[in-house]
Amino acid sequence: MTWIEIPANSPFGPENLPLGIFRVGDEEPRVGAAIGDQVIDLALVASAQMLDGAQVFAEPTLNAFLARGPRTWHATRGWLLQLVWNSNERDAVEPHLIPQSAVTMLMPFEVADYVDFYASERHATNLGRLFRPDSAPLLPNWKHLPVGYHGRAGTVVASGTDIVRPSGQRKAPADDAPTYGPSQRLDIEVELGFVVGSPSKLGKPVSVDDFRDHVYGVVVVNDWSARDLQAWEYVPLGPFLGKSFATSISPWVVSLEALEAAAVPLGKQEPPVLPYLAGDRLTNYDITFEVYLNGQLVSSPPYKEMYWSPAQMLAHLSVNGASVRTGDLFASGTVSGVRKDQRGSFIELSWGGREPLTVNGEERTFLQDGDEVTITAHATAADGTLIGLGSVTGRILPAI
Numbered sequence: 001m002t003w004i005e006i007p008a009n010s011p012f013g014p015e016n017l018p019l020g021i022f023r024v025g026d027e028e029p030r031v032g033a034a035i036g037d038q039v040i041d042l043a044l045v046a047s048a049q050m051l052d053g054a055q056v057f058a059e060p061t062l063n064a065f066l067a068r069g070p071r072t073w074h075a076t077r078g079w080l081l082q083l084v085w086n087s088n089e090r091d092a093v094e095p096h097l098i099p100q101s102a103v104t105m106l107m108p109f110e111v112a113d114y115v116d117f118y119a120s121e122r123h124a125t126n127l128g129r130l131f132r133p134d135s136a137p138l139l140p141n142w143k144h145l146p147v148g149y150h151g152r153a154g155t156v157v158a159s160g161t162d163i164v165r166p167s168g169q170r171k172a173p174a175d176d177a178p179t180y181g182p183s184q185r186l187d188i189e190v191e192l193g194f195v196v197g198s199p200s201k202l203g204k205p206v207s208v209d210d211f212r213d214h215v216y217g218v219v220v221v222n223d224w225s226a227r228d229l230q231a232w233e234y235v236p237l238g239p240f241l242g243k244s245f246a247t248s249i250s251p252w253v254v255s256l257e258a259l260e261a262a263a264v265p266l267g268k269q270e271p272p273v274l275p276y277l278a279g280d281r282l283t284n285y286d287i288t289f290e291v292y293l294n295g296q297l298v299s300s301p302p303y304k305e306m307y308w309s310p311a312q313m314l315a316h317l318s319v320n321g322a323s324v325r326t327g328d329l330f331a332s333g334t335v336s337g338v339r340k341d342q343r344g345s346f347i348e349l350s351w352g353g354r355e356p357l358t359v360n361g362e363e364r365t366f367l368q369d370g371d372e373v374t375i376t377a378h379a380t381a382a383d384g385t386l387i388g389l390g391s392v393t394g395r396i397l398p399a400i
C-alpha cells in the first residue's frame, strides 16, 4: 500500500510516476513527479535527502536528467517507488506534495530534433485513398521501412498553447492557380511521442535491441496539420509548412519502465523486414487515446495495432549513421484503428470533408476558429492497472 491518497481510477497511480516540469506562482520551474492529483516536488525532496545528482531536479527542463542515461533513470524510478510505497518516507515527502491544481505545467524538455513517422497501416491506407484515389493506397516502400520525415523542433509547444490558424498556399486539383490565405482544412494528428535521453554516436546506428538504452519515455502528441497547404506543397520532398507551424505535447513524460507493464508483442510483419529492422523482442504498447472536440468524445484510437515498433523507428532513423541527441522527439505518426470511431485525424473522421461529424449538435469536418482539441491517453497493464499518459490540449485562434 502506498501512504499517499490517490483518487480511484487516477491516471497517475503509484506505479506510474511520470516526470514533468512545473511552476508554482513565480518560483523557478523545476522537476516534479505526478502522483494521484498531486505533484511531488523532487528538487526539494532530492536535495533534502542529499541524493546523488539531486541538482538535475532543480533544472527548468528534464534534459539534464535525460542525459544521465538508463542507469540513472532506473535508479530514479527505484527511489520514486520507495518514496511513495514506504511509509517511513512520509515525513520527508508529505511537506513537498503540491496539488496539481496549484501548479502550471511547462514544456517537459527542450526538443532537440523532431522526427515524425507514419507507422499506422490503417492511417496510411486511409490517407492513400484520400490523397491518391487512383493508385494503391500503400506506397511500395511502406512495409519495408518506417516512412518518416524530419519536422521542426522549435515549434513543438506545451499543452495549452493556443494554435494560430496557419496561412499559406492552397490549390485544390480543380483550381487554376494557387491562392494565399488561411488554411481551410486544419486538422489534428493523434500520435505517441518517444523522448530520447542518451545520445548515440555519429556514424554508429542504434540497433533495435538498444532502444531502451536511448529512449527514456513517452508523451502524447498532437501534430497539427493543414491539409490544404500539405496537399499542394509536399510533392516530392514531403511535409513542410503544412505541419511545421505547431506540434503540441503533453506535460508528463511516462517512462518506458512504467510502460513496460503494458507492452504487447508486435503484430506480424509481412513481407519480412530487412535484418537491421528485425528482432525477437519487438513490442508495441496497449495504449488507448481519447480525442475530445469542444468536450465531446469523437474518437478512441488504439496504439497496439501500429505496424512498426518504436525500436524499429529508432533503428531506421539512425541506420545511415545519423546520431540522436538528448531531447530528440520522434513521433509514431497518426494512430488510427479499423473502426470509424478509432480514426486519429479529422480528414479520416470526415472522410476528406465529405462526411461531417455532429459535435455538440453542430456539423464539423475540419477545425474552426475557437475549437479546442484535447487528446488523453492511458496504457493498460496486463493485470488491468491503468498507466495514464495525461493529456494534450490546444485551442485554434483565427489566422493573423
Ligand SMILES: O=C(O)/C=C/C(=O)CC(=O)CC(=O)O
Pocket (backbone or CB within 6 Å): 116, 117, 118, 119, 120, 123, 124, 127, 128, 131, 189, 191, 223, 239, 332, 333, 334
Ligand atoms: O500519405 C500522405 O500523402 C500523407 C500522410 C500524412 O499526412 C501523414 C503524416 O504526416 C504522418 C503521420 O502522422 O502519420
Ligand SMILES: [Ca+2]
Pocket (backbone or CB within 6 Å): 116, 189, 191, 223, 333, 334
Ligand atoms: Ca504527423
Ligand SMILES: [Mg+2]
Pocket (backbone or CB within 6 Å): 151, 223, 224, 225, 243, 244, 245, 246, 247
Ligand atoms: Mg507538426
